[in-house]
Amino acid sequence: MTAVLVLNGPNLGRLGVREPDVYGALSLDDLRSAVAGWAGALAIEAEVRQTDDESELVHWLHEAVDSRRDVVLNPAAFTHYSYALRDAAAMVTKGGLRLVEVHISNPYAREEFRHVSVIGAVATGTIAGFGFDSYRLALSALAGS
Numbered sequence: 079m080t081a082v083l084v085l086n087g088p089n090l091g092r093l094g095v096r097e098p099d100v101y102g103a104l105s106l107d108d109l110r111s112a113v114a115g116w117a118g119a120l121a122i123e124a125e126v127r128q129t130d131d132e133s134e135l136v137h138w139l140h141e142a143v144d145s146r147r148d149v150v151l152n153p154a155a156f157t158h159y160s161y162a163l164r165d166a167a168a169m170v171t172k173g174g175l176r177l178v179e180v181h182i183s184n185p186y187a188r189e190e191f192r193h194v195s196v197i198g199a200v201a202t203g204t205i206a207g208f209g210f211d212s213y214r215l216a217l218s219a220l221a222g223s
């Protein structure tokens with residue numbers, strides 16, 4: 079069975095409260111419930127985690143490699159500047175696993191600093207701009223093969 083870690087970076091624990099005009103009114107717990115439902119329907123295993131801590135996110139990517147799990151990663155603001163996260167993401171994809179970068183909003187339609195992703199070039203693919211559905215689409219892609 080496909081096993082996926084769904085990893086979320088800084089400030090995503092504040093979903094529902096943080097800029098609802100950009101990120102919507104649903105919370106991280108709502109995302110957890112949605113992911114559980116989608117994973118069940120797709121017959122895959124998915125575990126949702128969130129941290130504000132860069133080193134914890136790096137360690138979770140190491141764990142994905144060691145436990146042979148694919149990754150759905152919303153790196154949040156780390157997307158735009160964390161070379162440590164990029165290097166860890168590269169270990170996932172160069173290790174023969176898949177990593178889908180996801181965003182709730184479409185960073186390319188927002189401020190210029192969000193137009194750069196240091197993760198995208200080492201990801202298997204990127205899905206952005208579909209709200210929580212970005213995660214559903216990522217899980218579907220991973221379940222498809």
Ligand code: DQA
Nearest residue numbers: 153154155181182183185192
């Ligand atoms: C985000 C987009 C990032 O630019 C931002 O820093 C986030 C969330 C998204 O899901 O749309 O925290 O990754």
